Each structure stands twice: as structure tokens, then as C-alpha cells.
Amino acid sequence: MTHYPHLLAPLDLGFTTLKNRVLMGSMHTGLEERGDWDRVAEYYAARARGGVGLMVTGGIAPNPEGGVAVGAAGLYTPEDIANHKRVTDNVHAEGGKIAMQILHAGRYAYNPDCVSASPVKSPISPFPPKELDEEGIEKQIDDFATTAKRAKEAGYDGVEIMGSEGxxxxxxxxxxxxxRTDRWGGDYENRMRLPIEVVKRVRAAVGPEFIIIYRLSMIDLVPNGSITEEVIRLAKKIEAAGATILNTGIGWHEARVPTIATSVPRAGFAWVTKKLMGEVGIPVITSNRINNPETAEAVLAEGCADMVSMARPFLADPDFVAKAEAGRAGDIAPCIACNQACLDHTFSGKISSCLVNPRACYETEIVVTPTDTPKTVAVVGAGPAGLSTAITAASRGHKVTLFDSAERVGGQLHMAATIPGKEEFAGLIDWFERQVANEGVTVKLRQRVTADDLTGFDEIIVATGVNPRDPQIEGQGADNVLSYIDVLRGKAPVGKRVAIIGAGGIGFDVAEFLAHEGTSPTLDLNLWKEEWGVSDPATDRGGLAPEGPQPEAPARDIVLLQRKAQALGKKLGKTTGWIHRAALKMKEVDMVGGVNYERITPEGLEVTSGEARENPRLIAVDTIVLCAGQESERSLADALIAAGKTPHVIGGADVAAELDAKRAIDQGVRLAATL
Incomplete structure (x- = not known):
């Protein structure tokens, strides 16, 4: 008997059957634009081997004006079709099915030739769109149909028509x-004419035995968005036009509500998809923040959908489905929804990957194979860098011993897991512990090793992490001064009035930690919806509460400070920084830049402004928390080098830059693959 009877049940589409209810949702990786089609093919083939029922590619433009940016991947020439056929052939050879997403960005395109319904500029792109006339609309419809026909020629099992996310x-x-006031605008019957016509033309172009997924915006989360009654009307028309499956889209990209970040509750929007169940006769897919088999099984068992879409979890672990099927759910590398290596990379023009799994999209570059020359390997430091090295090296056949002075592996991930909205990091620690045991790594905790303790090893990896930087502020040794480590590990009480020195990622995390008391909204969907002003789209247009966000009152009065005279949080994640800034603003955190820290007194923190050290003032607080950056902990590495050894130094011990688990894990895996 299967552990997940709903998730792993086949889905009969009439002309074809999907082997389970798992869709790998579309993710733009940037691979297609690089033109390395062996790499593209292996990326998708790896997920097909992992057992996913159906996967959807990243967005492929129907025409140049519809591409997300100038030069975005399209399907225009016989050569393009041949390249895509290499992908589909590889997927089919692994027993998988794959659909190509047709993505027209409209006014979201970073393209001076972008087009839309009306010349209303997007707040997230620099170019105002050109309003399409009748001839222009006909061209767009025809380009959708032509692209779908070419996708079929390229061997795809279907297409997904992107009709959501704005x-x-x-x-x-x-x-x-x-x-508009013509037949493409005005009342809703006219406004929904274009997507219906696109689906009709696509169906006519590809014939009856070809999957057409329509991505339907179930909740827009923007002013004047759709209401549920309109969404259901559209869904029925899309079904009648020839769609095979309806997929769920949540929120426009310009929405000021998080939809997939780690602070969003798991399956936080399944209740919205459920509104469509029973209204149409074709399968309905739910999506967003579903990252493990238990959550996926639950939303299907509760009747929220017929199928589940998971995207980033397949970056974290291409074998997600196979492991679930084998009863090894605990071995699935967890997607922590951090966005650091996937969406942040996408929107920075880099190739997407995964913090947890640096091999994602680098399958042909980072090759982990059994070693012909097993070595004894010492890894000192059981944070992300050391853990990824130890696990990967042991999986190759090396004999690995992992040392750490702490009582448990995980390093500073333990502090991240204490932050409200970052609870997923606890699951990452659990996974690391399990993999260390699975791979037979010898773990020696509560041990501070010296250079003399590491004799006899063939390879020594130093992953000793970072120490807090000393800001050298007069009076910082007083009892009212704490380090971020003291605070996040609960080693000392914190007063009701707090000044936080340093506004990098750690400073923001500490502010979030201290501003909150009680249940984290990430663990309580109703609290989270109130905090961000999400309501029922059946009654409120776009699913936005008329009263706006209603967060709980802050637990403390907090001032967050930095020396640089610029907006605080400027260097936070490209796709998540706005969430952190908005969350602290809702908690009434005072954010102040361009300050000099003059001295700390029993009354608080004395500061001045600017290079001229003007405007001296006292910030009266009970507690000052130091988050003034980090310095590499290199004492062991230096001692080893002095003793004539050549250690590998990785992670924070190599470069101290915030708590950069992405870089640390990537370094560890790449090093272990070459030992």
C-alpha cells in the first residue's frame, strides 16, 4: 500500500494517462537562452528519472515582443524545434512527459516593444506597453497557436498557456x-474574450490528443482584480474552448503580498483553488508553498485539487517522487523557499539553481561519481559548508570524519530557524542529520580540534565559519549590550526598547525575531492572511481586504541602524527583500541610516549623523544588539598552514559575507566532487 494514495494515483486524461498527480511547475532557469542544449536536456531528464508525472518548461515566448526580456527563448526556427526535440527525446527516454509553457509577458516585458491591452505601465518594468489594435491582437493569437503547433513538432506532450501572475x-x-472600450474591453464577457480565443486557436492547431494546460489566476492580489465568480466563468469557458487541465496561478508579480516566499504558510492558497472544484469537468491543479509529500497528499485528500504543482522542490531534489514512492520522504532534500539561488538568480540574469542542491541546472558541470582512490577526509565545522562537503565526499566512497564543537550539526542554521517565517530551516537541519547518518560519516561533536588532532588524514577541510565582527563602540562591554548570537540562542533577556546596530540580513532577522511574540504567522494561515491583508476573492476584488493589512502589535519598540546613508535592506534578496522591509514597517520598526555610533551608556546609544558627525542625540533603549557583520574564523586554518599542511578552506572561514549558506553549500559540493 502506498504512503501517499492520492498523490501517487494515476490521472486519466482520456487520450493519455499521467502516472501520478505531481506536476513539476514552470521555472525559468535561463538555460535555454545559453544555448547549451545538452545541459537543458539533462536538467529535464533528471526530473523525469525522478518520477514526476508531468513537467512544464520555463516560459517560451510566442514572439519577440512577448518575451520576458530582449533575447528571451522562443520557438521560431527549424533549429529551435530541433533543439527542443533533444529535450523531449531525453525526457521520453526516461519515461517522462513534458509540456512547454507559452509565456507572453505583455507589459511585464523588459522590452521597449512590449504590448498589452492598454498603455498602462507596469510598476516592475521600465517600458510602457503599446496598446494593441485589432490587427495586433490577431497577430498575438496566431503566434500562440503557431508556437503550440511547433511545440508539438518538437515532441512535447502538451503546452501550458500562461494566463496568470499578471x-x-x-x-x-x-x-x-x-x-479598452472595444470588443476586447469593457464588461467581463469582452475582457475574457482573448484568453478563450487563444485556447480555441491552440486546440485547433494541435488537434485533440495533446495536453493543453491553462494557467488561471485564482486570486490576483492587486486592486480591481478578479472576483471568484469571474474566475469560475472564465474557467468554464476555457474548458469549453479545449483545455485539458486548469493550473492555479496565485497573485500578480506586482502584488504587495508574498505568495511563494518561505514566510508564506505551507499550502497557503489551496483554499482558493478548492473554490473551482466541482465547477469544471477537467482536472484542477493547486500550487504554491507545497514542498513535501505530506502536504501534497493532504491538500488532495481534502479535495482542494485533482493534482499538485511543485516547482522549486524539484530544484532541491529531482528524485522527490521516487523517494516518496519508496517510503523515503525523509531523504527528500527540502525546498526551504528561500529564493536565493532560484528566483533571485532568474531576476538577476543568472542561471537558476538551488541553495540546498547546487547541482540543479549544473548537472553536467558538477558531476558526483564514485571515487577510484578513497581517502580519509577530516571536515572541521558542521555548518552548511562542512555538511555538504562531508555528505558528498562520503557518497563518493571517501572515509569522512566530521568535527564540531556544538552539540548538534547545523551551525548557524539553528539561528536562522528561530526567526518567524524561517521555520523551514529546521527541516534542512533534520535532512542534513539524516544524510550524514545515511552516508556513514563519523561525527564527533562537542570537540574543539587543533592542528595536532588532524594528523593522519589525507585531506583536511576547514569549514569553521565566522565570528561576529567587533564594532569597537565605546561602552559596548556593558550589561545592556548583546550580540545577535546571544539573542537568537535565547541566552539573555532583551528589554522592551531595542537598538539594533547593523542592518544587513542578520540585523533584519533579529528585528523580526524581537518584534514578534507568540505563534508565527507562517504557522497559522489565518494570522498570516490578516497580517498581509488577504481576504476571500469571492467577496473582495483581487482577494485584498478592504481594511488592508492588520498585523499583530509589535512586541517591542525597535530602532534598526546602519552606518551607510542609504535605504536599509538594499542588499537583501532581489525577490524577498521587499517582504522583509514591508514586514518590519508593519511592525513599526524605525529604520535609520547614515549614523555614527559614538558611545553606549546605561541610558542607551549615543549617535551622530553623517561624515561631519552632526545632530548628536541619545537613542534611549534598554538593550543594544550588535549585528555589525562577521569575520572569518581562520585560526585552525592558519595553524595547519603554519604546520606545513594544505587545508581546503571553505564557507565563512573562506569569505565572511553575512550567513551565506548558498555559497557555503555550493563550495562544499564542488570541492567534494573533485577530491
């Missing part, structure tokens, strides 16, 4: 972006 088709649906 992209082109979604822009015609709502008065927020559609100001």
Missing part, C-alpha cells in the same frame, strides 16, 4: 490594466 492574458481580464 502576464499578457491576465492583463486583458481586469480593469486594473484593461481600459
Amino acid at each position: 502576464y499578457f492574458l491576465n492583463q486583458f481580464l481586469v480593469t486594473h490594466t484593461n481600459k
Whole structure:
């Protein structure tokens, strides 16, 4: 009997059957634009081997004006078709099925030639769109149909038509972006004409035995967005036009509500998808923040959908489904929804990957194979860098001993897991512990090793992490001064009025930690919806509460300070920084830049402003928390070098830059693959 009877049940689509209810949702990786088609093919083939029922590619533009940016991947030439056929052939050879997403960005395109329903500029792109006339609309419809036909020629099992997240088709649906008065605008019957016509033309172009997924925006989370009654009307029309499956889209990209970040509750929008169940006769897919088999099984068992879409979890672990099927769910590398190596990379023009799994999209570059020359390997430091090295090296056949002075592996991940909204990090620690045991790593905890303790090893990896930087402020040795380590590990009481020195990622985390008391909204969907002003789209347009966000009162009065005279949080994650800034603003945290820390007194922190040290003042607080950066802990590495050894130094011990688990894990895996 299967552990996940709903998730692993086949889904009969009439002309074809999916082997389970798992969709690998679309992710733009940037691989297609690089033109390395062996790499693209292996990326998708790895997920097909892992057992996913159906996967969807990253967005492929139907025409140049619809691409997410100038030069975005399209399917225009016989050569393009041949390249894509290499992908589909590899997927089919592994027993998988794959659909190609057709993504027209509309006004979201970083392209001066972008087009839309009306010339309403997007707040997240620099170019105002050109309003399409009748001829222009006909061209867009024809380009969708032509692209779908080419996808079929390239061997795809289907296409997904992107009609959500505020992209082109979604822009015609709502008065927020559609100001037209012709047959493509005005009342809802007219506004939904374009997506319906696109689906009809695509079905006519590809014939009856070809999967058409339509990505339907279930909750827009923007002013003047759709209401549920309109969404259901559209869904029925899309079904009648020839769609095979309806996939769920949540929120426009410009929405000021998080939808997939780690602070969003697991399956936080399944209740929205459930509104469509029973209204249409074709399968419905739910999505967003579903990252393990238990959550996926639960939403299916509760009747929220017929199928589950998971995207980033397949970056973290391509074998997600196979492990679930084998009863090894605990071995699935967890997606922690951090966005650091996936979406942040995508929106920075880099190739996407995964903090937890640096081999994602680098399958042909980072090759982990059994070693012909097993070595004895010492790894000192059981944080992310040391753990990834130890696990990967042991999986190759090396004999690995892992040392750490702490009582448990994980390093500073333990502090991250204490932050409200970052609870997923606890699961990452659990996974690391399990993999260390699975790979037979010898673990020696509560041990501070010296250079003399490491004789006899063939390879020594130093992953000793970082120490807090000393800001050298007069009076910092007083009892009212704590380090971020003291605070996050609960070693000392914190007063009701707090000044935080340093506004990098750690400073923001400490502010979030101290501003909150009680249940984390990430663990309570109703609290989270109140905090961000999410309501029922059946009654409120776009699913936005008329009263706006209603967060709980802050637990403390907090001032967050930095020396640089610029906006605080400027260097936070590209796709998540705004969330952290908005969350602290809702908690009434005072954010102050351009200050000099003059001295600490029993009354608080004395500061001045600017290079001229003007405007001297006292910030009256009970507690000052130091988050003034980190310095590499290199004492062991230096001692080994002095003793004539050549250790490998990785992670924070190599470069101290915040708590950069992404770089640390990547370094560890790459090093272990070459030992």
C-alpha cells in the first residue's frame, strides 16, 4: 500500500494517462537562452528519472515582443524545434512527459516593444506597453497557436498557456490594466474574450490528443482584480474552448503580498483553488508553498485539487517522487523557499539553481561519481559548508570524519530557524542529520580540534565559519549590550526598547525575531492572511481586504541602524527583500541610516549623523544588539598552514559575507566532487 494514495494515483486524461498527480511547475532557469542544449536536456531528464508525472518548461515566448526580456527563448526556427526535440527525446527516454509553457509577458516585458491591452505601465518594468489594435491582437493569437503547433513538432506532450501572475492574458481580464472600450474591453464577457480565443486557436492547431494546460489566476492580489465568480466563468469557458487541465496561478508579480516566499504558510492558497472544484469537468491543479509529500497528499485528500504543482522542490531534489514512492520522504532534500539561488538568480540574469542542491541546472558541470582512490577526509565545522562537503565526499566512497564543537550539526542554521517565517530551516537541519547518518560519516561533536588532532588524514577541510565582527563602540562591554548570537540562542533577556546596530540580513532577522511574540504567522494561515491583508476573492476584488493589512502589535519598540546613508535592506534578496522591509514597517520598526555610533551608556546609544558627525542625540533603549557583520574564523586554518599542511578552506572561514549558506553549500559540493 502506498504512503501517499492520492498523490501517487494515476490521472486519466482520456487520450493519455499521467502516472501520478505531481506536476513539476514552470521555472525559468535561463538555460535555454545559453544555448547549451545538452545541459537543458539533462536538467529535464533528471526530473523525469525522478518520477514526476508531468513537467512544464520555463516560459517560451510566442514572439519577440512577448518575451520576458530582449533575447528571451522562443520557438521560431527549424533549429529551435530541433533543439527542443533533444529535450523531449531525453525526457521520453526516461519515461517522462513534458509540456512547454507559452509565456507572453505583455507589459511585464523588459522590452521597449512590449504590448498589452492598454498603455498602462507596469510598476516592475521600465517600458510602457503599446496598446494593441485589432490587427495586433490577431497577430498575438496566431503566434500562440503557431508556437503550440511547433511545440508539438518538437515532441512535447502538451503546452501550458500562461494566463496568470499578471502576464499578457491576465492583463486583458481586469480593469486594473484593461481600459479598452472595444470588443476586447469593457464588461467581463469582452475582457475574457482573448484568453478563450487563444485556447480555441491552440486546440485547433494541435488537434485533440495533446495536453493543453491553462494557467488561471485564482486570486490576483492587486486592486480591481478578479472576483471568484469571474474566475469560475472564465474557467468554464476555457474548458469549453479545449483545455485539458486548469493550473492555479496565485497573485500578480506586482502584488504587495508574498505568495511563494518561505514566510508564506505551507499550502497557503489551496483554499482558493478548492473554490473551482466541482465547477469544471477537467482536472484542477493547486500550487504554491507545497514542498513535501505530506502536504501534497493532504491538500488532495481534502479535495482542494485533482493534482499538485511543485516547482522549486524539484530544484532541491529531482528524485522527490521516487523517494516518496519508496517510503523515503525523509531523504527528500527540502525546498526551504528561500529564493536565493532560484528566483533571485532568474531576476538577476543568472542561471537558476538551488541553495540546498547546487547541482540543479549544473548537472553536467558538477558531476558526483564514485571515487577510484578513497581517502580519509577530516571536515572541521558542521555548518552548511562542512555538511555538504562531508555528505558528498562520503557518497563518493571517501572515509569522512566530521568535527564540531556544538552539540548538534547545523551551525548557524539553528539561528536562522528561530526567526518567524524561517521555520523551514529546521527541516534542512533534520535532512542534513539524516544524510550524514545515511552516508556513514563519523561525527564527533562537542570537540574543539587543533592542528595536532588532524594528523593522519589525507585531506583536511576547514569549514569553521565566522565570528561576529567587533564594532569597537565605546561602552559596548556593558550589561545592556548583546550580540545577535546571544539573542537568537535565547541566552539573555532583551528589554522592551531595542537598538539594533547593523542592518544587513542578520540585523533584519533579529528585528523580526524581537518584534514578534507568540505563534508565527507562517504557522497559522489565518494570522498570516490578516497580517498581509488577504481576504476571500469571492467577496473582495483581487482577494485584498478592504481594511488592508492588520498585523499583530509589535512586541517591542525597535530602532534598526546602519552606518551607510542609504535605504536599509538594499542588499537583501532581489525577490524577498521587499517582504522583509514591508514586514518590519508593519511592525513599526524605525529604520535609520547614515549614523555614527559614538558611545553606549546605561541610558542607551549615543549617535551622530553623517561624515561631519552632526545632530548628536541619545537613542534611549534598554538593550543594544550588535549585528555589525562577521569575520572569518581562520585560526585552525592558519595553524595547519603554519604546520606545513594544505587545508581546503571553505564557507565563512573562506569569505565572511553575512550567513551565506548558498555559497557555503555550493563550495562544499564542488570541492567534494573533485577530491
